[in-house]
Structure formats: structure tokens, C-alpha cells
Amino acid sequence: MKALLSALFAVMIAVTFAGSTYAAEEKKMDAPAAAPAAPAATPAAGGEMKKEEKKAEKKVKKAKKAKEEKKEEKK
Numbered sequence: 001m002k003a004l005l006s007a008l009f010a011v012m013i014a015v016t017f018a019g020s021t022y023a024a025e026e027k028k029m030d031a032p033a034a035a036p037a038a039p040a041a042t043p044a045a046g047g048e049m050k051k052e053e054k055k056a057e058k059k060v061k062k063a064k065k066a067k068e069e070k071k072e073e074k075k
Contacts (some may be wrong), residue, residue, distance in 0.1 A: 021057040 019056070019060075023052070023059070026059065
């Protein structure tokens with residue numbers, strides 16, 4: 001039982017890491033190529049991270065919704 005729980009925990013951490021890495025790459029792809037790298041204003045404690053998390057959640061929801069629509073269309 002302990003082995004099963006530890007394996008599930010490891011999988012959840014791996015999925016979380018992969019998701020955050022994918023979101024970071026998506027953000028880089030969305031940025032315009034010719035934009036200069038200017039330092040951003042320092043946000044309040046954790047404000048920037050919360051915005052990024054919300055954007056990532058929205059993208060995931062959109063992807064799930066699109067998958068569901070495709071499944072319904074196939075039926």
C-alpha cells in the first residue's frame with residue numbers, strides 16, 4: 001500500500017512539473033518575437049505568479065472544453 005501511494009505521489013509531482021513547464025513554454029511562444037526584454041515592474045508578493053496560474057488554468061479549461069466538443073461532434 002505504501003508503495004502504491006508513493007508511486008501515485010511521484011506521478012502527481014511529475015504531472016505538475018510537466019504542466020508548469022509546458023505553460024512556461026506556451027507563454028514564451030505567445031510573446032512577440034521582436035519585443036525587447038524590458039524588466040517588468042515588481043508586483044506585490046506573489047501577484048505575478050497568481051496571474052500566471054490563472055492563465056494556465058484558463059488554457060487547460062479551454063483545451064478540455066475543445067476536446068469535449070470534438071467528442072460530441074464525432075458522435
